[in-house]
Amino acid sequence: MRTYFDKQLQTLNDEMKAMGALCEDAIALAAKALSENSRELAAKVPPISSALDQKERDVEDICLKLLLRQQPVAGDLRQISAALKMITDMERIGDQAEDIAEIVVSMSGCRQEEVELLNSMARSAIRMVTDSVDAYVKQDLELAKQVIAQDDTVDDYFERVKKSLVDIMVKEPDMGSCALDLLMIGKYFERIGDHATNIAEWVIFSVTGEHRSAELSN
């Protein structure tokens, strides 16, 4: 039954997986560029971000076509509308990876020890992105909930990053510009965590029909 439609849904899933993989690549590269202070690596991020823009349009196209031609309801409708919302967050993750890479290119004079904490934060954020996309592909409610819980870890990291950067600014005023760069990067990673959380919330909607925004407004 509905073999053709199911095939198209599978195509949508494959595209989402591909888009998720691009997201991971983008922030993993940005994080690596940061930890290795490598301009070459940083330069590889913008093309991935452009590819994400393109994928966003492709997936949007698939979704709109499915909505129009198949008039999906129930679980199908939830899956497609969740995908439509998620790609916005995925595209933003690409933008933020690009922003991080841009800072890495122009950054100078930062020491490894300052960057260390950000590396841990980056790993946490990457994990959230990977898991949120995985949760969508597998329609895995538990994994989606774990992602949301993990957001606190990333937020905690950001608090610690802020504190340590304030310390630096106070003790070594000539490190100020480096501290500001790192603060921006920390903020971008924190935003990436928020986007992964949004994705996970849409996964929960897709599986259960409940979205957290509704819970909050009730």
Add this chain to the structure above:
Amino acid sequence: MCENNRGKNIIRSNKLNLYYGDNHALKDISFDIPENRITALIGPSGCGKSTFLKTLNRMNDLVPGVKIEGQVLYKGEDIYGKAVDVTSLRKQIGMVFQKANPFPMSIYDNIAYGPRTHGIRNRAHLDEIVERSLRDAAIWDEVKDRLNKSALGLSGGQQQRICIARALAVEPEVLLMDESTSALDPISTSKIEELAMELKSRYTVIMVTHNMQQALRVSDYTAFFLLGELVEFGDTQTIFSKPADKRTEAYITGRFG
């Protein structure tokens, strides 16, 4: 979720069972139909939608070998009770069928037929009823200059609206529609859908449809029937966005069987 603003129920089906001989066509159907709302009945062919609809104004009584158990309460009164006058019941609960079936007479006489059988003879009064009913059925402008022509000369969509006007002429409280748009083009269909939505401020509409999009567009509540059972009843948006029963999901997403 909608329990609070659901308002009054006009019909209650209570443990309703219907047998056509050995064929157990309705199995323990219990649910309440809200007043001044549109309720859609959906389900695969042969699941008992038309049978259920017909029990609501006792159109099944004449079928040989039929056995009906349980209750249908209309405004609290069992319509299968001894004291019930079937003619006056059908005046209150009118029906429009899948295939337009205007009588072979003029448009005017089609509409005046019901009121006349209920004893209205005054010409001016009949004129008024005919015009109001045709207006309510959104066909007045199309036929006002040819009221004395045969209704059979109209298009299918127009004939269907004549049948709706005919049903409305006796001022029913409930309108039963059995796949009333299935043979119509999209324009006539949307006219009848608009009509149903307009009428619900004054009437309760119960419609059988095979068109999921139609159920979604017009109905407030949806009942899903399967093999003579009521699987799920709820507000339409919930049924079509997160049905509680796997079988409902399979049916409405077209993955049944």
